[in-house]
Amino acid sequence: MKFYRRFQTKKINIGDITIGGGSLIAVQSMTNTDSRDWKATVKQIKQLEEVGCEVVRVSFPDLESAYNVNRIKKNIKIPLVADIHFDYRIALEVIKHGIDKIRINPGNIGSNDKLEILVKEAKKAHIPIRIGVNAGSLKGVYNFDDSLLRAKALASAAMEHVRILEKYNFDDIVVSLKASNINTTVQSYRIFASKRNYPLHLGITEAGSLRDGSIKSAAGLGIMLCDGIGDTIRVSLTANPVEEIRVAYSLLKYMELRDFGIEIISCPTCARCKVDLIKIVSEIEKKISTIKNLNKFSKPLKIALMGCVVNGPGESKDADFGIAGGKEKGILFKNGKVLGEVSQDEWIDKLIYMIRDYQR
Numbered sequence: 001m002k003f004y005r006r007f008q009t010k011k012i013n014i015g016d017i018t019i020g021g022g023s024l025i026a027v028q029s030m031t032n033t034d035s036r037d038w039k040a041t042v043k044q045i046k047q048l049e050e051v052g053c054e055v056v057r058v059s060f061p062d063l064e065s066a067y068n069v070n071r072i073k074k075n076i077k078i079p080l081v082a083d084i085h086f087d088y089r090i091a092l093e094v095i096k097h098g099i100d101k102i103r104i105n106p107g108n109i110g111s112n113d114k115l116e117i118l119v120k121e122a123k124k125a126h127i128p129i130r131i132g133v134n135a136g137s138l139k140g141v142y143n144f145d146d147s148l149l150r151a152k153a154l155a156s157a158a159m160e161h162v163r164i165l166e167k168y169n170f171d172d173i174v175v176s177l178k179a180s181n182i183n184t185t186v187q188s189y190r191i192f193a194s195k196r197n198y199p200l201h202l203g204i205t206e207a208g209s210l211r212d213g214s215i216k217s218a219a220g221l222g223i224m225l226c227d228g229i230g231d232t233i234r235v236s237l238t239a240n241p242v243e244e245i246r247v248a249y250s251l252l253k254y255m256e257l258r259d260f261g262i263e264i265i266s267c268p269t270c271a272r273c274k275v276d277l278i279k280i281v282s283e284i285e286k287k288i289s290t291i292k293n294l295n296k297f298s299k300p301l302k303i304a305l306m307g308c309v310v311n312g313p314g315e316s317k318d319a320d321f322g323i324a325g326g327k328e329k330g331i332l333f334k335n336g337k338v339l340g341e342v343s344q345d346e347w348i349d350k351l352i353y354m355i356r357d358y359q360r
């Protein structure tokens with residue numbers, strides 16, 4: 001597996017997951033259920049676990065919801081992070097109930113004396129705090145028109161809170177500096193990364209819908225990951241959180257930062273294509289997404305689906321197996337060798353059979 005030259009950050013433990021210090025980039029998401037309904041929240045976390053979520057964040061908006069930390073934790077396998085805004089007493093409550101990490105928003109958590117109490121309790125419980133700076137909730141950021149000035153404002157707000165935590169001898173810190181604009185976000189992470197070596201949680205906040213949000217997140221996170229910045233990622237989408245995990249893994253897989261799952265190489269088709277490749281690829285993708293446990297735990301696999309034999313044999317050499325289209329049929333390849341012909345209506349079943357067989 002190829003690694004970009006990554007910033008050497010401090011190792012931090014979130015439950016039994018380690019981020020920073022060269023660890024694998026952890027994939028996380030956030031639930032969108034009402035956390036006062038702990039059963040619904042557990043149900044969604046289980047769905048996230050199934051697709052490979054490694055850390056889950058839950059917003060606890062009030063004390064009533066904070067009492068549910070215990071119940072949720074007992075029923076899930078991955079570390080639980082509490083997202084806390086406005087009231088530091090909720091943070092104290094979730095710590096009491098065994099939370100694995102807290103995310104606070106410096107823009108709204110209140111005065112320094114409240115922060116001091118919170119830091120002391122986190123230290124006693126040995127849990128990290130993420131300083132999650134967000135452009136939308138930080139006064140003054142949008143007074144600037146220039147993205148660099150906005151980035152500087154974000155980084156300086158994060159630094160101000162980092163210094164407060166350091167003043168209380170607390171260094172179990174993770175930082176995020178999110179804006180919905182890629183330029184502002186990237187520059188703020190770069191500024192922060194040049195000042196401190198705390199692990200960085202990456203994300204483009206409020207990135208949008210499944211399609212555009214995925215593209216925006218991939219563009220922004222891709223730049224930072226290429227810079228070597230980032231220890232854990234959350235792709236923020238207005239969609240089912242399960243999709244956030246799928247997109248995050250695809251991004252890391254194609255950047256060769258995580259090695260797992262199925263990669264489909266398929267051509268855009270042209271006049272030479274004599275099979276309905278667009279339909280075949282979309283159906284295979286759909287079927288793959290329904291195969292249980294086919295996620296980060298599965299063996300890496302590359303499949304080439306080509307419209308014709310022009311690039312088929314070449315691509316198939318780099319793939320585990322694949323099919324190159326002919327007239328209403330295809331030539332099946334495995335590890336660069338021709339296995340035989342498959343008629344167009346058998347492509348999907350044949351490939352799904354081979355995928356399952358490969359994973360056994």
Ligand code: SF4
Nearest residue numbers: 267269270273307308
């Ligand atoms: S592989 Fe064949 S069908 Fe696909 S784009 Fe290339 S030439 Fe066209």
